[in-house]
Amino acid sequence: MKKNNASDESRGQRMMAWVSERYDLSAIEYLIKKKEVPIHKHSIWYYFGGITLFFFMVQVGTGILLLLYYRPTAEAAFESVQFIMTEVRFGWLIRSVHSWAANLMVFAAFIHLFSVFFMKSYRRPRELTWVSGVFLLLLAMGFGFSGYLLPWNELAFFATKVGTEIVAVVPVIGGFLLKFLRGGEDVTGATLTRFFGFHVAVLPMITTLLLTFHLWVIQKQGMSTPPSIERKQQKPKSMPFVPNFLLRDLLGWILALGALAAIAAIFPWELGVKADPFAPAPAGIRPEWFFVFMFQTLKVIPAKVLFMDGEVLGVLGFGLAGLALILVPFLDKKAALGQKGKLFTIAGIVALLFIIIMTLISYTMPQNF
Amino acid sequence: MRLRRFTYLNTSLLLLWAGFVYAQAESQTQDEVNSCISCHLEVGDELADPVEGMKEDVHTRQGLSCADCHGGDPKAGLDGDMEASMDPGKGYIGIPKRTDIPQFCGRCHSNPNYMRRFNPRVATDQLDRYRTSVHGQRLAKGDTKVATCIDCHGVHGVRGAKDSRSSVYPLNIPETCGKCHADAEHMEGYNIPTDQSEKYKTSVHGIALLEKGDQAAPACNDCHGNHGASPPGAPSVAFICGQCHLNNSELFLKSPHRVAFDEMGLPECETCHGNHGIQHPSDQMLSTGDSGVCIECHEEDSKGYITAVAMHQQIISLENSIQLADSVVSKAERAGMQVSESKFQLHDADDALIKSRTMVHSLSVTKIQEVSKTGLDLAEGALQAGYAALDEVQFRRKGLSISLIFILFLAFGVYLKIREVDQKHPPK
Known part of the structure; x- marks a missing residue:
């Protein structure tokens, strides 16, 4: 047995030697040997980035499998998903996992964003890690929005119709954006084909580039220690990234896989009824849950606020909030200097409460969008 | 600049004044030309009622005046001489006698050339049809209690049927007919029941029309005809019911029932289904129980009795098969399975059940078997698919349990490895 291990080891070493001879792997070697992860009472939040990444990988895998059977036309999309769910072996599981993992990925990404925000990990020198992360979250939401329409069912059709209508209120370019997204004046088969293109080509390409950058800078700069911990102790305890933290990450992924499998099997994602563009909008149309707080806000804003159209004001407000979110590392001067500052923490709490309350209001008070 | 503003103001005022003068002149002209209106309003009381009623009347809306129906010369009375406008020499008819009303209205309504001006597709056979009706025939004999045009359509306030x-809008027809036909005092001497209206309200047709607002459901006129009369007097009741229930008819x-019923003088559809109080037919009508209608005529062990039992068994067998398949498929659906194909099959099986029920009117057990077999096959297919879906649910649950055990086992292994690694490389 020992002999076998020894021969495996020497085979592994021989392979590494073969690769090292040809390529400079010193950076990877450094990462394996030197990278340390701080240990403190908030360390648990470090795992959510990894879990988001895990769900993204699940999405890529299941998405490729779905692509084998999915047909992106208004005539065949619904039937092809129905075929996947009824005729293809384990197709129901793949589709259910893809839908659930998409939602869990966005959920994990939100947790990751807020934990990074409250731990002020965006401070110098990690500004670009934050900026790339926010863009990745926006891309994840874009994946959700474009993917929602693909089964071409009634709810998705009308939710997309309402969702794209909102784009039209953007001043100056609203009309162009609406036509660009829909591929015409209305939501049709052209919209479906277009969304499919975004979902499987455009968004994955941008995401891959941005994700590579995001992961590279994280590995390069290591994990940030929250200022509150830094102030208490000069240098907190740490553990090696490989293998201690990586194994913990792996444990998290395995548990996430178990949870995902259980949810996907016990609550299979529904298909609904095929979209009929000529039918009246049914009751209870909702966008994906992570857009609900924005829809609810647009509903509660009065039609006219001073001289401005309420909807335009709402869309501009969210646009500015998004911009502020991207620029957080550059706006929070105190955090950059390592000083105490509650303004951004309070703003984060307010934003989080706003999202939760608006979402709850929307789900507890049934309404048509 | 000031001059220009002044000119605008003057022009606007001028236009406003011109409009006012035109509106006044318009209303004056109408009153002046039609002395009927001015005089009847002046006298007031019941003589003013026709003028008030005519405001919403379909004839007024089409541009007709009092003289178009009643004759006379409204202009002649403009100087206050009422008799001059109501001069019989100028065609004045006044109030027509009750027996003359159909002819009175028919002067225009039976004239295709005249009626074409208002609506090229309007019917002009009302008077001819009315004369063939019981109402028309009795009126011709001098019975003035029967309905004439104005009893159904109203007078001085007539509105289009749409x-x-x-009063002749589909939803209002039962009420309109019931004004006379549900009035026992009015109907005295005619020897026909006066409960039709009440029975109709509780019937499948009445509930559909009056409660659900389904205008495809028949009102009185859809079976009995509008101006003409169908039953009684039509050669077959089935012809009347068959206007809607084509296949059954x-x-x-x-x-074989057609000949037998005719020989026995039985009123075809009505014998089994009833007339005004007709209820939604049930499969129990074929049974040998209290609700059975076949056994009212066919004695036990007779050919008809045996046929009824066989037809009932066929229908019930298909109905039960569909119910069983539906419950299994629904159970699978609640468990999260995709069963749309089976639901389509059940939908088609339901169609076969409806066709089988229709086929009962042929009294042929073989034909019912042919149709119901399609439904039975579909229901069986859906049932098997439902069972397969439920088996799949069990398979998935077992698969999930095994996977979770494996995943937890793997997680435990990683946990042990973490402990081992932590000991080897403790936190610094």
């Missing part, structure tokens, strides 16, 4: 406020007319 106007929901009209055709099957019945070719069935």
